[in-house]
Amino acid sequence: MPHTHPTHHYQLPHFEGDILQITDLHFSYPDGHAALHGIQLCLAQGEKVALVGPNGAGKSTLMLHLNGILGDSGAVTVAGLPLNPKTLPQIRAAVGLVFQNPDDQLFSPTVFEDVAFGPLHMGLPEAEIHIRVDAALESVRMSAYRERLSHHLSVGEKKRIAIATVLAMNPRLLVLDEPSAGLDPRARRTLIHLLRDLPITMLVSTHDLALAKELFPRMIIMDEGRIVADGPTLELLQDQGLLEAHGLEKP
Amino acid sequence: MPHTHPTHHYQLPHFEGDILQITDLHFSYPDGHAALHGIQLCLAQGEKVALVGPNGAGKSTLMLHLNGILGDSGAVTVAGLPLNPKTLPQIRAAVGLVFQNPDDQLFSPTVFEDVAFGPLHMGLPEAEIHIRVDAALESVRMSAYRERLSHHLSVGEKKRIAIATVLAMNPRLLVLDEPSAGLDPRARRTLIHLLRDLPITMLVSTHDLALAKELFPRMIIMDEGRIVADGPTLELLQDQGLLEAHGLEKP
Amino acid sequence: MHADAFDRYYHAESPLHRLDPRVKVFLTVAFILSNALLSDGVWAAFGLAWLLILFANRFSGLGVEFSFKRSFIALPFALAAVSAIFIPAGQPLAEWTIGPIQLVPTDFGLMRFASILLRSWLSVQAGILLVAVTQFPDMIHAFEHLRVPAILTTIIAFLYRYLFVLTDEVMRLLRARESRSAALPGLKSGGSLFWRARVAGNMAGQLFLRSYERSDRIYNAMLARGYQGQMRTLRSHTMTRRDWLILSLGLFALIFLQLLARL
């Protein structure tokens, strides 16, 4: 098949300013459960932000809005583009979403196919796809795993490949849902180094406040579908009352 | 309901001495992977012990030996009974095993049915089963959930039900595989209180050294199928070199 | 836990491993077809077919007896063909009376039975060798190249990937049930058969819902990476001259075998 789609079609136009803007985002699940109540949020380019909060706070729900898997209320703007069905492909290329469970993210038989899935569906030419895949695997230091079968990998390895699958799409904004869950201390350490070295804007949900403290200068606390605090991580972690009120614990 | 059956009728024979003895336990998986090399271990009644070590150390493998799901080498003795096919059913009544993922533990539609599985399988009379289930749910503080569908519970709730399913069997020894993984800080705190208050001998594997420090006076470190350290938790946690050598981090 | 027990691929550096998967799949199917075309009792042709298998084994780097040693999996099914021995045709060989039943094995029947078994046994060996020298994902690519509908091959690719995830899940469920299957001295344990079947049913229902809900999450993950309803694949294999050569050699051998069988 001749894939002749030009790459630039999927590249966002150059853009200065906040990479992500959310204004008054509401969302209810089809069963009527209201999961988000008026979320207000801005992310500047290059920021690395932690998103914390108890189980059921709405963190995953919010993240699924960032590239239009849920919702279409027009409350989300990515790199200046308001999210709507027409901009969707561009926005999905700009926002890389990594789910909590790598077994839900890695759905192809081999590592290569999985990492190539995004670029392939963006319609990139074959040569470009190979370049992208190699670069993505290189940056998570998994180049040697190119031809491996996904089900032969350990949890930590799967996690890294899952990150590579979205890096291959050259996202402007990386969104990770609980990347450290289930990792042993050594694998967690490797992940921290990896995230620290990636030069991309990041929004990361986590229950691991020690990780948040170490990696993210800014922290957002959610509870019951609302943002209840947004500020410098170190400051928020000092506020014992705030943490306790939202089921969190000082690391 | 007049529940007048005395519970102690349906108990394993009384026994004094070490509840668990393992002498020189070796194990290889069918694919040839040698997972345990000469494990030596004693647990006195009433002890609460943490089992730590990096991913792949063999913690889960060891735990699966404690009630005969894996292995049959005769190296394991529970409450004076050497583990073999004949004693297996009794040993399963004595050792309550809770798996890491509560979804693997709960297979019945309602909470009640799940907790009642063990007692039903043991052939207890109906009145006794009700007593057992109520007591087990009470001790994890989930009595109100008796008729709920386990499918719809939160992770933290499922975890507590999973513990109740083995408590209903009145085990002598409770074996928990990574009970705190995936819990938010509040649920983790609730779990700590629960484990502290249960008056049963316990062996708990965990990656969460802070939890180990708080709950378990004794700690066993495993790596590559061997026990590499066994002693008072606070002492072992001081030994920076030891921890680092086995991929652990001081909490 | 690992369900790697399902992996039938054996790695080795061999000409057969390097061969284009299309050629391997095509020749395997052709070989099985050729077996089906052999009439009963042409022992020489069956022998030659086995020789071809041995030859292929030789070039797989896995040992000449590789497929032979694993080829008895279809044997239980042979029971279905046993009755062929007693077809009332040809010469009776003996007469056995078992109670009210009278069994008369005939020479025609025996030949028929042996031929069915041989055909099946040869075909199974070809299949075993194919999966031993071809990574399953490559095989799926071969089917794509051979124009099997993309939806079907993609479904099989998903199946392959999640086979391992879900069987692990089942194994853990079974362990959970096993670990709580206890007994006390003096009490009859195990419950009724109905209850046991219901527990198995609950486990199946549980697994079904979890799989169903997982497919939603995977769909989300696919959407997040630009999926718009159509699967695309990189056609990653190209046929070399060597591939064409081996393909023609293989087909030639099979045609020769067929001709020999008709002489």
Place this chain on the structure above:
Amino acid sequence: MLFSPAPLHIPDGFLSLIISLFFWVITVVAVGMAISKTNKTLGEKQVPLMGIMAAFIFAAQMLNFPVAGGTSGHFLGGTLAAIVLGPWAAILVVTAVVGLQGLLFQDGGLLVMGANIFNMGILTALIGFGLYRSVINANKTTRLIVAGLGAWLATMAAALLASLQLWLSGTSQLQVVIPAMLGVHALIGIGEALVTVAALAFIMQARPDLLDAKAVVEKGGRGWIYGGVLISILTVLLSPFASGDPDGLERVAETMGFLDRGLSASYQILPDYTVPFLGETALSTIVAGMVGALVLLGILVLIGGLLKRRAS
């Protein structure tokens, strides 16, 4: 061993080429229709859903339950899939499962795969879904009972058809294979029915939305009821008839012109298909086989092309 060859997975070599190709053709058509139907109803979601559900069936086959004396029942899952996912989706799912079993585990052959898919997928979808759909407005107990009945009948129908295929291929004698296969599967079917009912009850409790009348009706029209009931009746009538009086079946076949020379004849006509104008030569047989293979290939290419056009 995790996957012992189930008695229903016919290996290569046990069916004659004609029977194999015949069922391949039917199966290819049915699968082609299933692809286009699921495309319409499930849309782009179908690929992950079908794949995971196929993996589910695979995994569910490991769910055994102790029956007695060290034996255990196994679960096949086709009926459950047909009821919850709908018949078209179930056909695709079972096709994927049988395909993988044949390809990866040599559990069931390649040339006979069409017959295997037909026996285990298409028949099951007809009976399982058809019967369940016919009582869709009844109360829960009735629906569960009918689902159980469907599971049992689907198992029996598959066994019956497999026996007939073996007989027509000249591999087995009717009076032996029918009682043997039906006897074994009557038991297997009971286990299948029990587990299917329990699993359905579970799903009705936990996710009633998947099984409400509207959702089920959407998945397949009334035609499935007629098809399902018809095949069920045929199975019920034919099974005792065939096992009690196999010669009767023989007579029926004879009068319908299948056979002309009594029992032994079936062993001679079917393996020796020839092309008329070439006479009974080696070449003729080869050509016949090739024509069959080409027809098959043609249908596959045609369906592939159709789908591609539809997609773009």
